[in-house]
Amino acid sequence: MEIGGSFYDRKAYSTCYMCACRCGIEVYVRNNKVAYIKGNDAHPTNKGVLCAKGSSGIMKEYSPARLRKPLLRVGPRGSGQFKEIEWEEALQIATQWLEEARKKGPYKIAFFTGRDQMQQINSWFASQLGTINWAAHGGFCSVNIAASGLYSIGGSFWEFGEADFENTKYFMLIGVAEDHSSNPFKLGIQEMKRKGGKFVVVNPVRWGYGAVADEWVPIKPGTDGAFFMGIMHVLFKYNLVNWDFLREYTNAPWLVIQAPGTPKDGLFYRNQEGKPMVFDKKSQSFKPADRVVPEDLDPAFIGEFTTPEGYRVRPAFDIFAERLVKDYSPEKVEKITGIPAKDIERIAKEMGTIALYHPIELPIEWVDVWGRKHKKVIGRPVSFHVMRGVASHTNGFQTARAIFLLMMMLGVVDVPGGFLNKPPYPKHIEDLPKPYKITRPDEIKYGEVYPGPHLGYPQSPDDLLVDEKGNPVRIDHAYSWWFPLTAHGCIQNVIPAAYERNPYGIEVLMIYMANMAWNSSQNIPYIIEALTATDPAGNYIIPKIITIDAFYSEQVAYSDL
Structure with a gap:
């Protein structure tokens, strides 16, 4: 739909940044200011649909709460005492702090970033500094799900793949809030339900998606893995296995x-x-x-x-x-999850019956990897989507693994009506990058560029970033025996590790578009102590903290610049 009138003098095209969907938007501009935002009808993600959060992006652009100038701390950390300075001075201070740290060893700089679309640039910047200590937000988000999928089926949810809403007959949404699967999923769920498909939501709270679901499964937080193991127990019991x-x-x-x-x-x-x-x-x-x-x-x-x-x-x-037979009968799972055993058995039979006995056939000729020619594609119309409700638990990786195992048992991977990978996925684990291997934090010297990927997917113990004694080489303990399959780093570990100087102390903690004080809020008094602690000489144990943000956050309050 084209908007008429004289309230704008030009139109720009972009993607919305108010959540992770990245919906296409049309931005109407007048006198070099945003006047209105609407969905882009031609964008494949949202097809013109824009939610209230996306429409209010204009408020973020012109919020009176936005920081207008760099701030330099003039009081104790956490006191909120800052003075505004000019950009030239801020850049000079940051450059001096970073250069002094690099001379002591590039690993003395820890640079961690939030959810942005600049990962390649940020990785390159960290490489120029020479530090091993860089990662993005994924360790606090859903990278455990991504990693479990890539290690299991060569793909995963979200940007890696999604449900085939056009053909699915049974769709289960697990641990998903509206801000993570917004407009694309609303459109997909609408299409599926209009065709008579069943929509099941697994979530402790019945909100948003749960309100329009055909069935809400009110599970106890953190017990999703047991639920899916129980489902597989039933599938195996009744031979509903592909x-x-x-x-x-x-x-x-x-x-x-x-x-x-x-x-x-x-x-x-x-x-x-x-x-x-x-x-x-x-x-x-x-x-x-x-x-x-x-x-x-x-x-x-x-x-x-x-x-x-x-x-x-x-x-x-x-x-x-x-293990399924011994430990995960519906009766045992009921005690763990709070979901009645009869419902676990019924749900398992529903999805198993649809996948195996109600397939869909598409008249598409294809040749498989073994050279066999097929005249049709057989689809198994059961699909799933998982997000942070599963990821935000210490068992998130293994819970997601259980879901991918269930998808394999049903045979719903890369088939019509099931889960479809997005190009270039699926990928074999051997085709994925590994983190560049070093065995000592001081291996990269001052003036050297970090020579390889900071992040990746270890394939064996030989790929771990540990020293000769088995201690972590990275400040966040990523790719160590503590967190071997991290994939995206462990941003939430940085503040505690820097405070405890485990495995070593750092000189500068640089944060871009991330509220790490909040990300590490599992123990708020401890995190405040870590950010404000001093040594016997009165120097902060984390000497310098630089935060780059558009708004005043908890992390800004405990920053030096």
């Missing part, structure tokens, strides 16, 4: 060595060429897993076998199924 998907696309039949107390225990059983093995029920012999489809093998998913070398081995699925 065995063909597990056979062709997963490592479920791969054999795992059972040798407690030895270095081999828990490793995949491999042949002399290093290929993982399965047990073929047709030939009653061990075969390489990469021959399952080409030789039409019938790999065992359940059982225990003895290899020619004398190893006891079990399929990976068998080990997983044993």
Whole structure:
């Protein structure tokens, strides 16, 4: 829809920054000031829809609370005593502090950033400083979900992929608030419900999405993992499992060595060429897993076998199924989650029945990775979406893993009606970047550029950033034995680690577009102590704090510049 009238003299196109959706917007400008914001009808994300939060973006642009000039602290940290200074002076002070820190060692600078669209620039800036200590906001957001998905199916939710709303018949939304999946999901849910699909919300609170859902599952916070393990228990019990998907696309039949107390225990059983093995029920012999489809093998998913070398081995699925049966009956899960056992069983049967017995078929010819030609695509119309309600718990990674395992059991990955990856995903874990490997924080010298990625996906213990004693090399303990699969750094650990000088002290903490005092608010008195603590000589233990923000936040109050 084109807006007429004389209230604007030009129109600009952009994306909304009021939440993470990044909806397309048209910005109407008059006399070089924003006069009105509306959704961009041609944008693929929101198709012209704009929520109240997005429409009020003009208020953020011209808020009287915005900081107009740099502030220099003149009183104790936390006192709120600042004086305004000019930009030239602020840049001179920041440059001096950073240069002095670099000369003591680039790792003495910790640069951490919030949710922005400048990650490449910020990473480059950190590299020029030479510091290993850079990361973005993901460690406090939902990167544990992203990492669990990338390690499980080569993709994940949000920017990596989403539900096929056009074809899905059963959509479950877990731990999602309106600000994280706004207009695109509202449009998708509307389309799905108009076609008769069922919409289920799993959330302790019935708000927003829950109000329009066909079913609200009021779960106890932090127990989602048990809920989904209980669902898989029921699917296994009633054989509502997509065995063909597990056979062709997963490592479920791969054999795992059972040798407690030895270095081999828990490793995949491999042949002399290093290929993982399965047990073929047709030939009653061990075969390489990469021959399952080409030789039409019938790999065992359940059982225990003895290899020619004398190893006891079990399929990976068998080990997983044993835990499902033993620990996650609906009755046990009810005690953990507060969800009645009968509802857990019913929900599992609903999604399992739809996925396996109500598929959709699209007349699209395609060729699979093994060269087999197909005249149609078979879809499994059950889909999921997960966000911070799951991520914001210490078990978030494993909870998300449970959801991805459920998606594999149903066979709803990259099929019509299920979860669809967005290009360039899915990616094999070996195709993802690793964090650049160093074993000492002082390995990068003054004047040197940090030579590789700060962030990435470790593939083995050899990829961890630890010293010869196993201690973390990064100030946030990312990619260490404490947080090995961090993927995006651990921004919430920085203030406590810098205060405790564990693994070392820093000279400058530089924060861009992040409220780290709030991000680390698990123990507010402790965080205040960390930001204000001094040594016996009266110097702050975290010597210099620079915060770059448009508004006065808790972190600004405890900053020096």
